[in-house]
Amino acid sequence: MNGLRVASLMAATMTTGLVAGVYGIYANAFMPGLAKTDDKTFVGAFTAVDRAIVNPLFLGLGFLGALLFTGLAGLLSLKEKALPWIAVAFVLYLVTMILTMAVNVPLNDALKAAGDPATIDVAAARAAFDEAKWVAFNLVRTLLALVSFGLLGWALYLTGKSAAQP
Numbered sequence: 176m177n178g179l180r181v182a183s184l185m186a187a188t189m190t191t192g193l194v195a196g197v198y199g200i201y202a203n204a205f206m207p208g209l210a211k212t213d214d215k216t217f218v219g220a221f222t223a224v225d226r227a228i229v230n231p232l233f234l235g236l237g238f239l240g241a242l243l244f245t246g247l248a249g250l251l252s253l254k255e256k257a258l259p260w261i262a263v264a265f266v267l268y269l270v271t272m273i274l275t276m277a278v279n280v281p282l283n284d285a286l287k288a289a290g291d292p293a294t295i296d297v298a299a300a301r302a303a304f305d306e307a308k309w310v311a312f313n314l315v316r317t318l319l320a321l322v323s324f325g326l327l328g329w330a331l332y333l334t335g336k337s338a339a340q341p
Contacts, residue, residue: 188331190236191324194271198316205224222283256337274315274319
């Protein structure tokens with residue numbers, strides 16, 4: 176059981192770190208870079224990337240996997256010192272998922288639904304997208320996922336420390 180507990184905690188930490196990194200790349204490179212482009216480039220690039228990221232590897236293993244692995248790690252750590260850290264990490268990561276589904280995904284979907292950038296009013300589509308709102312909520316989910324990752328790292332440390340004690 177201890178091996179499964181440690182493995183689930185490691186998987187939770189790694190997948191949460193992966194998702195925090197994806198959000199961070201959007202916050203630090205992708206969106207600032209797109210902000211400097213014309214409307215057609217913005218709409219075309221953003222929708223192409225959004226379509227590409229909706230895939231089983233990222234959604235299943237990363238986005239959803241982080242929550243499932245953290246939940247499993249928590250369930251397997253009910254009598255461990257690491258449990259409070261895992262529980263808070265779970266809640267913070269859950270909030271990132273809620274924000275994603277409530278704010279970012281609907282904005283993404285509306286932009287994709289606007290149509291082909293070659294045939295639509297890209298200025299209107301970009302304005303309706305509300306970049307500032309998307310960026311602000313992405314920053315919140317980036318910070319929450321990063322804190323969740325750190326808490327899981329601390330939980331791993333505590334787990335290793337308690338395993339090393341006689």
